[in-house]
Amino acid sequence: MSDIAKLVKPVVEEFGPKIAQKALEMEAIRLSPGAPFQWASGYRMPIYNDNRRLLADSEARKLISEAFSAIMGKLPVVFDNIAGTATAGIPHATTLADRLGMPLSYVRSSGKDHGLKNLIEGLGADGSYHGQKVLLIEDLISTGGSSIKAVQAVREANGDISYCLAIFTYGLQASVDAFSSLDPLCNAITLLDYDTMVATARSTGYVDDNGAELLRQWRMDPFGWGEAHGFPPVNKE
Secondary structure, X not given: OXXXXXXXXXXXXXXXXXHXXXXXXXXXXXXXXXXXXXXXXXXXXXXXXXXXHHHHOHHHHHHHHHHHHHHHHHOOOOOOEEEEEOOOOHHHXXXXXXXXXXXXEEXXXXXXXXXXXXXXXXXXXXXXXXXXXXXXXXXXXXXXXXXXXXXXXXXXXXXXXXXXXXXXXXXXXXHHHHHHOOOOOOEEEEEEOHHHHHHHXXXXXXXXXXXXXXXXXXXXXXXXXXXXXXXXXXXXX
């Protein structure tokens, strides 16, 4: 376990199960190992995540904000700016920035094709962070691709960014590799990880032992899981 993981472990252990229970209750995380969902890629997966559903409940938003704030308190950095990823990270970044009375910015997935063609909103006329220490807020880390692009955009705008906080991660190796490839390093920290989510689903009766085992198997081979269980990918061509 890394030094950063050790620092934030008490926060993650406190808030992870609470967020998992909320997410399952509100169907922000849906589990169906017996009748998998079709993802946009065509692969059949036993889990579907839509953290935007959490926005509907003020207590859920408060819980997430409180957890992010607690994580910040454990990190060896004093942040100057909270940046959200467009679009799903923006509301949680906003709630956190309001909670702490901090400046807010957000990173588009691509620059506007008109006007000033901004990629990052909330900065001054020169579009620079001027070396400020920036905390990036994501809702979900899947393969890590969109998060990495946001980190790079902040750095190109002269932001000093070494931490990305997210609500949930599938824990795919692709995301680990993506963040490891960054130089300088940017640490990805999530409030809720996949194993905690599965454990919470089992303890609350959302899935039975067989369902929990199928979900654990998916974690080991997410892109081969469907075909191995009789759910081949859907050819979208």
